[in-house]
Amino acid sequence: MNNDELWQAVIAKDARFDGRFVFAVSSTGIYCRPSCPSRRAHRERVKFFDLPEAAEQAGFRACLRCQPRRTRVLDPQIELVQRVCRFLNSSDSETLKLAEVASHAGVSVFHLQRTFKRVMGISPRQYLAARRFGNFKTLVRKGESVTSALYESGFNSSSRLYEHAAEELGMTPATYSRGGRGVSISYTIVASPMGRLLVAVTERGVCAVRMGDADAELEKDLREEFPHAQIKRHDSVLREPVQKILNHLDNNDPRLDLPLDIRSTAFQRQVWEKLREIPYGETVSYGDVAKALGKPGAVRAVGRACATNPVALVIPCHRVVREDKSLGGYRWGLERKKKLLEHERSRPFSPPDCALEEAGGKTAQ
Numbered sequence: 001m002n003n004d005e006l007w008q009a010v011i012a013k014d015a016r017f018d019g020r021f022v023f024a025v026s027s028t029g030i031y032c033r034p035s036c037p038s039r040r041a042h043r044e045r046v047k048f049f050d051l052p053e054a055a056e057q058a059g060f061r062a063c064l065r066c067q068p069r070r071t072r073v074l075d076p077q078i079e080l081v082q083r084v085c086r087f088l089n090s091s092d093s094e095t096l097k098l099a100e101v102a103s104h105a106g107v108s109v110f111h112l113q114r115t116f117k118r119v120m121g122i123s124p125r126q127y128l129a130a131r132r133f134g135n136f137k138t139l140v141r142k143g144e145s146v147t148s149a150l151y152e153s154g155f156n157s158s159s160r161l162y163e164h165a166a167e168e169l170g171m172t173p174a175t176y177s178r179g180g181r182g183v184s185i186s187y188t189i190v191a192s193p194m195g196r197l198l199v200a201v202t203e204r205g206v207c208a209v210r211m212g213d214a215d216a217e218l219e220k221d222l223r224e225e226f227p228h229a230q231i232k233r234h235d236s237v238l239r240e241p242v243q244k245i246l247n248h249l250d251n252n253d254p255r256l257d258l259p260l261d262i263r264s265t266a267f268q269r270q271v272w273e274k275l276r277e278i279p280y281g282e283t284v285s286y287g288d289v290a291k292a293l294g295k296p297g298a299v300r301a302v303g304r305a306c307a308t309n310p311v312a313l314v315i316p317c318h319r320v321v322r323e324d325k326s327l328g329g330y331r332w333g334l335e336r337k338k339k340l341l342e343h344e345r346s347r348p349f350s351p352p353d354c355a356l357e358e359a360g361g362k363t364a365q
Contacts, residue, residue: 003048003322003328003329006021006023006034006048007043007046007048009034010023010034010040010046011040013034013035013036013037014034014035015034015035017034017035018033018034018035018068018071019033019071019072020034020075021034021048021049021050021051022034022048022049022051022052022055022068023046023047023048023049024046024047024048024049024055024058024060025041025045025046025047026045026046026047026307026331027041027045028041029059029060029061030060030061030062030063031049031052031055031056031060031061031062031063031068032063032065032066032068033063033066033067033068033071035066036063036065036066036068037065037066038063038065038066043334044329044330044331044333044334046329047303047304047307047329048300049300049304050075050078050081050119050300051078051081051082051085051119052068052069052082053081053082053085053120054119054120054121054300054304057120057122057127057130058304058307058308059308077115077118077119078119080105080107080112080115081115081116081119081120083105084101084104084105084112084116084124085120085127087101087104087105088101088124088127088128098112098113098124098125101124112124114297117295117297117298118297118298120301121267121295121298121300121301121302121304121305122266122267122298122301126266126267129266183202183226183229183230184202184203184229184230184232185200185201185202185207185222185226185229185230185231185232186200186201186231186232186233186234186237186238187199187200187201187208187219187222187231187232187233187234187238188233188234188235188237188238188242189215189218189219189233190242190246192211192245192246192249193249193250193339193343194211194249194332194336194339194340195211195212195213195336196211196212196213196214196215196218197209197210197211197242197245197246198210198211198212198215198218198219198222199238199241199242199245200222200231201237201238201241201261202261204259204261205258205259205260205261206241206258206259206260206261206262206311206314207260207261207262207310207311208222208225208310208311209245209310209311209312209313209314210222210310210312210332211312211332211333211336212332241258244256244258245258245313245314248313249313249343254279254280254281256313256314256316258314260311260314262310262311263310267298267301267305268305268308270293271289271293271301271302271305271306272305272309272315274289274292274293275289275306275309275315275316275317275319275320276314276315276316278316278319278320280344281344281345282319283319283320283321283325283341284319284320284321285320285321285322285323286299286300286302286303286306286320286321286322286323286328287299287323289302289320290302302320303320303328303329306320306329306331307329307331308331309331312331312332313340317330317331318330318336318337318340318341319341319344321341327341
């Protein structure tokens, strides 16, 4: 089923599709079964996942009303992945081998790896690492000490936690445990051709670029992401990065190279790096990006990585469309995505040599 068919099932609240997929709403952070009686959100805020674990991997939590985790999964391959996820979630070993997981699931290592990547977009090893960091985040938010949280999350030593802290947390574990406390974030909001534009930076680089209709909503989202950081508005301090972004929008300046300070999983980082290689004025499909990563079955996972991009325009997720050239989704609204693509197509620029050649990147003419 394509996303349009999934959306029609959600609109109809069709219980026949319960167990075949779940849908998540970006504005609430909640995922539901298709038949959930809750009020439907706008289409651009809805994402689809094969199973609850995939939605939780993307940061969503289960709806208390429809309890999507209790739905029986109908697809045998998805049921396999769900069993593997449950096994990984219950494991307290940091050195769990893929052969052990495959033996527990009753399948070959090759079949497990291929099926798991197709459904989840990441390998079992990456899933296990992400779950540990997710558990660590939850525990420290509840007030646990870093030392206690790291061992309860399945890390055998603090060195293993700190080894990947920058890429998974965007800051040290101690700083993250304080909800960003001690981190200074400066931001500004300006008018742009795409509406109100928020740009926020830390001492390491740009941590957020967001587009919206109201300043208050943009400020609220930033503070919710970093509840204990020192967040202040500094219009003059951000003049340079803001001007670069506005030049990119207004004056056909295709190169938007800014230092970034963003949190990501290993897979998100790989996707975002590929997105920054898409030439100005061109588009590629979600499938093209998946192929460029050597993971042709990870199309949905690529879509999820695009949807969680925290720095609009700097990482040009608006240049990724569906195979049939329809727009797909966009975190900042489909009208903005359409307008951005039309603007770039009307002002062609010679693409750099770093195009997605291995993916067969296509010019959107």
